Amino acid sequence: MALDQSFVGRTYPPTEPYEVGREKIREFAEAIGDPNPVYTDTEAAKALGHPDVIAPPTFVFAITFKAAGQVVEDPQLGLDYSRVVHGDQKFTYTRPVRAGDRLTVTSTIETIKSLAGNDILDVRGEVYDEAGEHVVTAVTKLVARAADEEA
């Protein structure tokens, strides 16, 4: 059944701050096999004008996707998460995420579409630092595939 369009525009409360750890960034960089010293060496990061090591561009997804859980698990919305796949992902950066950041995410349902029985949701996560400055916007397209037998 198609999702309720009245959820479009709904914004969820900001998440508790996520503190970005230097070792967590290192672990992520190693997991993607990226030896760029700007992720692990403070001096290398400073040489590029950063106050501390920065995170790879897609690192922030772990934070925004967890925040999007508020949306996908909202019982009123009624999304069947076992049928959800990740369709698109987009990031728009004001600045890179860096060690020591305390980040909060505010999630908003941007669009809901129904296509061939599939429900397609765009969830926008706005990421802010402790000073309230914008860091990055993550837009995640989730596709809930149509149930096999109910169509």
Add this chain to the structure above:
Amino acid sequence: MTAKISYDDVEVGTELPAQSFPVTRATLVRYAGASGDFNPIHWNEKFAKEVGLPDVIAHGMFTMAEAARVVTDWAGDPAAVAEYGVRFTKPVVVPNDDQGAVIEVSGKVAAKLDDEARTVRVDLTATSAGQKVLGMSRAVVRLA
């Protein structure tokens, strides 16, 4: 942020150095831990097949992270990436052997966007086992 490439030195069609990224089951276990995405389709063959997949598949976000490396290695400073988006079109299937899979990524400058902001659009192509695994894979990069 200090990109190593000058805006004036690139033109539409400039190719970024292509790279190949290997991915094995061990890579996926490590990525699951680092990213917090423990969906069993990325490490449990039995589960993956039960939900209709050919085998264990790589996290889409892992593939997205690897494709970004072609851009960040080229630009010099990852902070030069102003925007980055992809569509997940086909999964990267990762067999349980010593070889695993390979993600091949190439990129080229598709447009010079803004002479003032010195931004270009880079279009990326990512394939694995001959299949295109990302669509609409684009980054906006601020050059020196």
